[in-house]
Amino acid sequence: MYDSEFCCPDATVGNRSARLTFTPSSVLYWLTLALLGQNRWRSSSPAASQRLIDVMPGIVFQADGDVNWSMRYLSAGCLPLTGYQPAELLSPDSTVSYNTITHPDDLPQVLKSIQRATESGQAYEVEYRIHTRSGEEKWVWEKGAAVVGDQGTVVGLEGFITDITPLKQSEAALRQVEQALEAREDLLELVLDSIPQPLFWKDSQGYYLGCNQAFAKAMGLAAPADIVGGTDDDLPRLSAEEAAYHSARDRLVMTLGMADLHAIEPQTQPDGQPGWVDCSRLPMRDAQGTVIGVLCTFEDITRQIADQQTLKRREQVLATLAEIQRQLLAWQWSWQERPITQIFAALGEISGASRVYYYELQGGYAPQGGYELQGNPSSRSLSLVQRVE
The missing domain is CATH 3.30.450.20 (PAS domain)
Known part of the structure; x- marks a missing residue:
């Protein structure tokens, strides 16, 4: 849509001056009004005006002011849009009319929109479906305005109808794409939240x-x-x-x-x-x-860090205890002294071992208190064995 606007002093809708937005659709509409009304067209060649009406991409129409706004004029654009000659839809003897080819689900709303607009003195704009002679369904855009008689009453309508089926198809395709994108976004959100x-x-x-x-x-x-x-x-x-x-x-x-x-x-x-x-x-x-x-x-990883720190401290303690035990076993002890057995028992408890065995392999002596003598009696060494049960 263009940003510029202009005021058309000759265009009146219900005897009111209208300010127009300059768009292709509005140009066609107001050109239609100009061509239909002699007071809006100052041409010395009516034939030229008719040729211009006939080549417009849609139907230039005039309708009576009855309840159903029955058509009384349809331009040559009626045939390519509907498949019907204008006379077929205008003849009182015909079984079809423009209202009958309008989709029955859309016709009531179209008539209500026209009625509201004419009562308020405004131009109207509606979109609806029609069925062509071949049975094809088309979307059309219609814009019109009331024709006001000398007594100030509405005596009819005049306006323009054009095919917007490609636009509607594009909108439907766009909605499908949007729905597909929304579905993909929903799936992606589900994956991320999982x-x-x-x-x-x-x-x-x-x-x-x-x-x-x-x-x-x-x-x-x-x-x-x-x-x-x-x-x-x-x-x-x-x-x-x-x-x-x-x-x-x-x-x-x-x-x-x-x-x-x-x-x-x-x-x-x-x-x-x-x-x-x-x-x-x-x-x-x-x-x-x-x-x-x-x-x-x-x-x-707070728990993992804490566990690693705890494990590291335990490993340091065990390494220290093992070194203490090694140093103690390397010394010469009198195994008959009870404090020695208590020291090794305490070390075993601190280090997590269920028992601590120590041996003096000199002279085949085995300490009392449940400790056993193992190894080669001829060797002179001390050893510490830990067993976790």
């Missing part, structure tokens, strides 16, 4: 374009849609320092155009306690390879 790890993506300016349900929940949002258009500063569960850190890491990935995989980063947990995440960021590129954003996913 991923247990939080996932989000941003544009090159750092604004969120979307996320899955896991990320929305982790950030304290009601739904993934709540994040669109926001930044890290808008996330309720990120501190200012964390928001600045994450934004900087995202920008670095986009600037370098390189993935940053499995980075261990601190992140506050929903309960406010410090935690850790395994985070991977990848640059998003368009068809030309230009970086247009960043995709990020992470996994909470």
Whole structure:
């Protein structure tokens, strides 16, 4: 539609001056009114006017002011649009008329629209279906206005009808494409929400374009849609320092155009306690390879980190105890002294062993208290055996 508008002083609708928007449809309509009314056309050649009417892409019409707005004039464009000659639809002896070829589901609404427009003194515009002679269904666009008589009463209609079937078919095809895209978006959303790890993506300016349900929940949002258009500063569960850190890491990935995989980063947990995440960021590129954003996913590994730290401390304790035991066994002891057996029993309990066996292989002596003598009596050594039951 063109932006320019003009005022047509000769065009009157119900005796009111109309301000027109300059579009191809309105040009055809107002040209139709000009050609139909002698007071709107100052041509010295009626034949030229008729030729112009006949070549217009549609039907120029005039209708009576009866209840059904019965047609009394149809231009030559009637044949290519409907398959009927104008006379066939205008003859009182004919079994068909323009109203009868109008789709029965649409005709009542068309008549009501015309009635409302004429009562308010406005032009009307309607879209409806017709059935052609061949049985084909077509969509048409009709625009018209009331013809006002000398007494100020509506005596009829005049206007223009044109075929908009290709437009309707394009609209239907567009709706199918939109529905298919919506179905794909719904499927993609279902897939993303099925991923247990939080996932989000941003544009090159750092604004969120979307996320899955896991990320929305982790950030304290009601739904993934709540994040669109926001930044890290808008996330309720990120501190200012964390928001600045994450934004900087995202920008670095986009600037370098390189993935940053499995980075261990601190992140506050929903309960406010410090935690850790395994985070991977990848640059998003368009068809030309230009970086247009960043995709990020992470996994909470706070428990794993805690378990690793606990295991490491236990390994350090066990290594220390093993070294103490080795040093003790390397010394010369009087195995008859009870404190020695108590020391080894305590070491076994601390290290997690169910029993600690120690042996003095000198002179075939086996300590009392349930400890056994093993090994070659001729060898002179001490050994520690741990068995976990």
